[in-house]
Amino acid sequence: MSAQSAxxxxxxxxxxxxxxxxxxxxxxxxGFGPRSALGFFLTPMSQLHNWGRDVFAFALxxxxxxxxxxxxxxxxxxxxxGPTRVLxxxxxxxxxxxxxxxxxxxxTTLTLSAGVLIGFGLSGCSxxxxxxxxxxxxxxxxxxxxxxxxxxxxxxxxxLFSPLAVALIGSVGWYGALTVFSVLMxxxxxxxxxxxxxxxxxxxxxxxxxxxxxxxxxxxFGHRSYILLVLGFFTCGFQLAFTTVHLPAYLLDRxxxxxxGGWTVAAIGLFNIVGSVTSGYLGSRMPKRYILSIIYFSRxxxxxxxxxxxxxxxxxLIFGAVTGLLWLSTVPPTSSLVAVxxxxxxxxxxxxxxxxxxxxxxxxxxxxxxxAYDHFGTYxxxxxxxxxxxxxxxxxxxxxxxxxxxxxxxxxx
Numbered sequence: 489m490s491a492q493s494a495x496x497x498x499x500x501x502x503x504x505x506x507x508x509x510x511x512x513x514x515x516x517x518x519g520f521g522p523r524s525a526l527g528f529f530l531t532p533m534s535q536l537h538n539w540g541r542d543v544f545a546f547a548l549x550x551x552x553x554x555x556x557x558x559x560x561x562x563x564x565x566x567x568x569x570g571p572t573r574v575l576x577x578x579x580x581x582x583x584x585x586x587x588x589x590x591x592x593x594x595x596t597t598l599t600l601s602a603g604v605l606i607g608f609g610l611s612g613c614s615x616x617x618x619x620x621x622x623x624x625x626x627x628x629x630x631x632x633x634x635x636x637x638x639x640x641x642x643x644x645x646x647x648l649f650s651p652l653a654v655a656l657i658g659s660v661g662w663y664g665a666l667t668v669f670s671v672l673m674x675x676x677x678x679x680x681x682x683x684x685x686x687x688x689x690x691x692x693x694x695x696x697x698x699x700x701x702x703x704x705x706x707x708x709f710g711h712r713s714y715i716l717l718v719l720g721f722f723t724c725g726f727q728l729a730f731t732t733v734h735l736p737a738y739l740l741d742r743x744x745x746x747x748x749g750g751w752t753v754a755a756i757g758l759f760n761i762v763g764s765v766t767s768g769y770l771g772s773r774m775p776k777r778y779i780l781s782i783i784y785f786s787r788x789x790x791x792x793x794x795x796x797x798x799x800x801x802x803x804x805l806i807f808g809a810v811t812g813l814l815w816l817s818t819v820p821p822t823s824s825l826v827a828v829x830x831x832x833x834x835x836x837x838x839x840x841x842x843x844x845x846x847x848x849x850x851x852x853x854x855x856x857x858x859x860a861y862d863h864f865g866t867y868x869x870x871x872x873x874x875x876x877x878x879x880x881x882x883x884x885x886x887x888x889x890x891x892x893x894x895x896x897x898x899x900x901x
């Protein structure tokens with residue numbers, strides 16, 4: 489196994505594991521924050537420009553799709569050349585997309601800014617790149633917990649940026665809010681330096697018997713458990729993206745205030761801190777496939793209850809809390825399973841492919857939400873589709889085999 493994956497250096501100088509985790513967590517916070525709050529810009533931008541909800545939904549659907557399309561390539565570049573340059577380029581594209589979004593006056597310019605630029609920017613500075621860096625820089629006993637902490641940090645970004653978006657829109661307008669978000673993305677640039685691979689580690693990688701990215705891809709796509717994992721991750725993206733973009737508008741339609749929507753999305757982020765850390769902790773103590781199955785089934789049950797019960801402030805906040813516990817808690821066991829099966833040499837790329845499936849789900853969730861509302865005047869068909877996908881994913885994760893591929897099996901003495 490050591491010949492195929494990058495073993496962390498015994499010494500990485502001034503960059504202690506704690507410092508690496510902190511910087512990676514801040515990057516995850518900044519990466520997840522603004523894009524999780526974009527749903528609050530749907531109503532004011534659509535009203536100002538006289539757009540249907542399908543226009544904004546399409547732009548963010550493109551964002552989710554391109555985020556997924558770019559993720560395997562960004563992961564492969566980070567695996568080969570280190571994460572620093574990839575994170576920096578992603579942050580710059582993300583910042584440019586947010587800034588230009590405030591000047592978008594047509595569906596085309598909105599799609600180019602909020603869709604294309606932010607989508608590709610996210611693929612370069614999202615937590616997937618941080619996952620790969622954690623896998624290479626941290627000792628094995630730190631990884632599952634670090635994956636959980638990093639995911640929790642992204643959730644805290646959602647908790648922080650949702651009410652911040654509402655407050656900024658109320659005080660400086662949505663133009664100013666997007667500009668502030670754009671400037672904040674530049675903080676990623678200095679933080680990315682901390683996640684650079686040490687020279688000794690890079691030299692060790694070069695000296696080790698190399699598995700090319702083509703060989704890694706062939707191995708992964710020939711592995712049944714990896715395919716099941718990738719298919720299950722589709723549901724995660726479908727449910728998350730639909731809820732993030734359309735929940736604020738759904739609550740307004742049901743007579744609740746924008747503040748309730750803001751605090752509900754914030755509650756999702758806050759409670760996901762607990763869910764992600766717990767998921768990362770349990771991932772080193774129980775089968776990860778069981779964790780994923782429980783999460784997907786519980787999501788399906790919570791969505792069904794939310795749709796069937798009366799929509800009040802109390803039921804909405806409870807839904808936000810329960811959803812938060814299950815929100816990104818799929819990431820630690822999913823990324824850990826990829827590392828268990830294939831090692832860490834191409835971890836960012838292989839997890840990026842799983843994330844592409846996640847984002848295809850996100851693309852469909854956002855797009856179908858806008859189309860369903862404009863056609864039927866309700867989001868109910870997409871809510872129930874999310875319930876069905878949740879049950880299916882709970883089932884298909886159960887047969888996953890949690891062990892290294894044959895290539896990486898220990899050789900008896």
